[in-house]
Amino acid sequence: QGAQTCRFSQGKLTSDVLSDRAGYVTGIDNLILAHVARLAGAPMDKGAGVEIRKRIGDRVEKGEVLYRIYAEFPADFKFARRAADFNHGYSLGEDSRQTSRPRQ
Numbered sequence: 001q002g003a004q005t006c007r008f009s010q011g012k013l014t015s016d017v018l019s020d021r022a023g024y025v026t027g028i029d030n031l032i033l034a035h036v037a038r039l040a041g042a043p044m045d046k047g048a049g050v051e052i053r054k055r056i057g058d059r060v061e062k063g064e065v066l067y068r069i070y071a072e073f074p075a076d077f078k079f080a081r082r083a084a085d086f087n088h089g090y091s092l093g094e095d096s097r098q099t100s101r102p103r104q
Helices: 030-040 074-086
Strands: 013-018 023-028 049-052 065-071 090-093
Touching: 013 074, 030 049, 030 065, 030 074, 065 074
Parallel strands: none
Antiparallel strands: 013 065, 023 090, 049 065
16 A cells, blocks of 8 residues: 555466546445455465555546456465455545446
8 A cells, every 4th residue: 555665476366457448547446455455365475456546536447457457376365356346445536526336
């Protein structure tokens, strides 16, 4: 999170979670992202987790990367990917000042 100076080894399995439409990021459900990260194996697997690419207020186009999932093991990777496919945890709106809840 944030601008950390330490580097870590990222999991060998990766998947990008993409925006399903264009707009501005108006909300991020941290509980959902934490759930996806745990399913990927974090914090036990040091290379597992999520890398956030878009933050609140950022403009996104349809198909643009919101965050990337990292995992070490195929089963964990599959569970995390399915959870993110069900609900990616991002809310998108037409205006960067708009606030809303993540899509269900």
